[in-house]
Amino acid sequence: MCAAVKYSLRGPALIPRMKTRHRIYYVTLFSIVLLGLIATGVFQFWPHSIESSNDWSVEKRSIRDVPVVRLPADSPIPERGDLSCRMHTCFDVYRCGFNPKNKIKVYIYSLKKYVDDSGVPVSNTISREYNELLTAISDSDYYTDDINRACLFVPSIDVLNQNALRIKETAQALAQLSRWDRGTNHLLFNMLPGGPPDYNTALDVPRDRALLAGGGFSTWTYRQGYDVSIPVYSPLSAEVDLPERGPGPRQYFLLSSQTALHPEYREELDALQARHGPSVLVLEKCTNLSEGVPAVRKRCHRHQVFDYPQVLQEATFCMVLRGARLGQAVLSDVLRAGCVPVVIADSYILPFSEVLDWKRASVVVPEEKMSDVYSILQSIPQRQIEEMQRQISDIQVSLTINLNTEDSFCSFPLKLLLMRHPEIEEIQTLLFLVMPWNLEVKARWFWEAYFQSIKAIALATLQIINDRIYPYAASSYEEWNDPPTVKWGSVSNPLFLPLIPPQSQGFTAIVLTYDRVESLFRVITEVSKVPSLAKLLVVWNNQNKNPPEDSLWPKIRVPLKVVRTAENKLSNRFFPYDEIETEAVLAIDDDIIMLTSDELQFGYEVWREFPDRLVGYPGRLHLWDHEMNKWKYESEWTNEVSMVLTGAAFYHKYFNYLYTYKMPGDIKSWVDAHMNCEDIAMNFLVANVTGKAVIKVTPRKKFKCPECTAIDGLSLDQTHMVERSECINKFASVFGTMPLKVVEHRADPVLYKDDFPEKLKSFPNIGSL
């Protein structure tokens, strides 16, 4: 606008030079332009204010104002649930279509109030929890407001509690939903199924093919792989703030806190109490509470009054007995208190049992065995109990996060933690303000991840369904079950299968070269003498000079390929070239001619026995420098090794893929910029991903070559050592840990330096340092 004004001010200076006719013409034109600009400016502001006021009226409505729908008495009723339904038969996957993000889209029907012919409401319009649940779905990535793009439909008809609704009319209400279509792809949430007298274990509302996320399924109503078993939400444990408590012995061994139990179970409990005395605590409803004290928050034993749910924290095991319904809200309370639930409810499908491993967090005892429960529990070793307690709650996670690099954040376990606990993202922002640090993040696991709120329940349910539809992108057992502490310390070796690759496969030698053609040719000639060499790949890293003509290359018995690179980078050595067809790769510098054929062949044999490790010749060591308080690189004659130089080293070609595409942080570009330490980076990478040490083969200590002492001279150079030490410190901070493993052994041929005829030895020519 400012510019426009200036422009029109400058106008008159131009105008006098023109004829009057033209002047009028131009003045008109410019004023039109000016007017247009002003109009644009005004409207840019105006519509916004209109729209936002519009939003306001849409967003903030009262539940009492929702439209009323009258259901005729003869409107159709869906068929009863189809027990043979499976995802492959009753679910319409076409609706989910192709989705690059592998996330289903969920649509929520708008809220209506349903009344029958005579105007009597069918149910309470919506409960607090169901509103929370729909809000959570609506706020999640799954939500879509476009009914045509949706894969899953969630009715806004609240069926959480069957007792709060009229069955036939609710079913009619479901049937008239715009996309009902026999309930296909519809998801209902129910926590309290059944009603007196027989208490069915699944929602009685006829729902045809609709999926049911239900609390309290039994094996006969649960459609494995179709329905989702969810917990019965306990508003109580969400309200009450319990102090944290780590694993360890507790005052009571076994506790029962349920109040409404069948008399037979009550007798059993009393008998238990009588037999085992003070280690068992059986609580009952309080009879003589003073006014104003909520009965829900108190439990009594004889005349003693206990606070509930706090008392649960005093016990190692807590009973979760079936009531009229199989699913009990007390399970949630018990988990919250870090007490190991003892579930005594035959045929009960535990919450989220499709993905959660309840063996690790609970004890399931058959009802028949209830009288033996004490001895069954006693036979569980203490260590396992602590494991279970840790699984269900209150793990102290100490995360030492080095904030020099934001990439340590993206390291695997922490990312998972953040994925499971979005609320910690606040800490993430906090982390960037203060540094360095040592932060304790307290995470509660099973309960916190899947039980603590309606939101957690809703999202876990949707994720389970999502995993079924996009199985190739599903979360793994570990992601669902392992608390962050476990994830933090554990390593999953990508090459875990114990396998000795056949010798016939051979290896591919990769020579990185710039312009030392003569030396390169010598290396090629030497390496080609190794019996197991399958292919030779020369990586020509010089963009200013062409590689020698074909006729000049040495003639060797295996295929020789030259790859030209686009840029002179060290990381080109570790690129996963398509030309590499063998699993074993020998990275070798173009000046290493000292290694004998026997040494190389033996190196390959050793790699076959350790295909998941770096197998190299000269070993190096990292040390903690106590004075400087940092890592130091060591190339002296030590009794230990933790790295091998990749000037000549065997490794699996998968590590090339990792180096190129999965190297954490900026290490790769840092190495390319500094033209150094690519070998240390490789050592870090392999050790970090496999959790294993390198293998040094043969006594060789350095790649000494008589003509090119300058290279080794460089290695000995003091500044070089300082640089290498810096690399170690840099990498350790990016990895967030020191993955290198120190060992005291190296691999030699079985008969190395034994008193044995040399000509009978397989690898006689091994020796010089």
Place this chain on the structure above:
Amino acid sequence: MQSWRRKALLLALSASWLLVLLGAFPLLRLAVPTRPRAGASQGWPRWLDAELLQSFSQPGELLEDAPELPQGPRGGSCDWGACFDASKCRGGGLKVFVYSAAGPVSETHRRILASIEGSRYHTSNAAEACLLLLPLTRDSSAGECSPVPPQWNGGRNHLVLSLHPAPCPRTFQLGQAIVAEASPTVDTFRHGFDVALPLLPEAHALRGGAPGQLRQHSPHPRVALLALAEERGGWHTAGTNFSACPWDGHCEQDHGPEQTHPGATLPNATFCLIPGHRPDASHFLQALQAGCIPVLLSPRWELPFSEVIDWTKAAIVTDKRLPLQVLAALQQMPLTRVLALRQQTQFLWDAYFSSVEKVIHTTLEIIQDRIFGASAHPSLLWNSPPGALLALSTFSTSPSDFPFYHVQQGSRPVGRFSALIWVGAPGKPPLKLIQAVAGSQHCAQILVLWSSEKPPPPRWPETAVPLTVSEGHRKVSDRFFPYNAISTDAILSLDAHSSLSTSEVDFAFVVWQSFPERMVGFLTWSHFWDEALGGWGYTAERANEFSMVLTSAAFYHRYYHTLFTHSLPEALRALADEAPTCVDVLMNFLVAAVTKLPPIKVPYRKQHQEARPPLAPEGRGPRPEPQPPVRNCINQMAAGFGHMPLVSSRLRLDPVLFKDSVSVLRKKYRSLEKP
């Protein structure tokens, strides 16, 4: 001038048009009632009165559930708590009785019997058994199933096992019996009660079984991406171009590089598409053995052992209705995932499916896990090598107690060892050896197993570590008994006549800590295939490779004592007791069968080798020439295991500066180098 003016005019006109348009849009937006914008979706409304909403259950309601007695099983369905009486199984764990056939014993029946007899589950007394196994076999007399067995009792605590599908019309109701059948349909399968078996081919190996076909971890770059199971058996390999190709097993013929091998039973591809019909389940095992990742298209049958095996780690169960999406997902699958899936197929094949014996033992182990409840195998033990059949939950349920999971768990074995010295017939206390071992900084205790006729001497040398003598061991296999007194993860197994120096012990132990699942020893044997005799042989001659280490001086994990005593068949242990050199072979077989890796050799001083005492009658050292009974031993072991598990190694682990030409003062294990 003229043209300039015209240009200016045009410019101004177009500019004003532009402005008019810009201005008109907001005007239009004003005129048309605003619809919610697509980007910022409206979502579920924030209700003004959300605070006033009531909870779904009244505070009392959750507590005041009307008490009701549990109902019994409905509709003939069963679950574990209701239909199985686990009280009989307390104490001895799972004991299984197998009904003998009324008529002539069928081949399948014989195989089932053979795989249970001699195992830890077997009992020949039906009254003592907690599980009664009724094999349903096709080829029993008159095409009829076995009659109702005597202790049937409505099928309670019965396992009805049918290895091959649809054996015969059943003459009785299965009732409360657990049904273990091949690839059961999802509709009748009772989760947590029935057991799903794999669909085995008729000629499946009884023991051992064919190894997995995977020769390398990552797929070869030139291997086909997809293979498709065909209806008539065999596999159709599709190249990378499969767009037009066959989804339901029908393929057009004009695909150049693609080929059908009707005879080939094992596919050579990265992914194997298997249609969901039940007969196609037989392809599943083939894919598994071949290391081809099974992609199941809407299977109507339950995956084998799905109760304990996490199939998401080895196969992809997907929907056949979304072909393009599945193909796209397979093509884009990250290399890391492909690697993990491929390796898992091989592990599962080798651990649970490669032989009839493994399939049956897995079935029983699953049932035993249900009985054990909280002390069952954790999922990790089922789903990572070496598998639950070789990681006994009776030993521990904590993965870090086993030698196999340290890397996964980020844990380390306990940093000390127990020396176990076996004193044989001469009955001479090995004083020198005790001093050498006790001198090691890593030694926690010394246990002497006195097995001589002579009584042990009353006085033993003073040592820095506790020394315990226990008597009365006559059988050689006693030395591998899991004694409670062993308190460390590492065991150094020794003979009275072994001779070791402290620094040899120290170095070997440090090496063992890096390889806790393997045996680390000093003296080695190697096995070979003897063409002339058509059998296996082994030799103690020094050679360029080896496959066994002698247990007269070796480090290994204490778990192998439990495995040796509780998991090996009786017959093999009896064999070892008869021919004492055999016990070394047996232990090496056991560890190699578990790890699939060779043992590790560490340097041993020559003087010891020469100073070894002449062989006593029971001497356990190798004879100069293996004699027929010894040769027999290795062949009997191989028969007992069903295959030859030994793996050869060509390397020895030495200290980093071993025999290097540097000052001895720099070396940590300098006494290793004395001539």
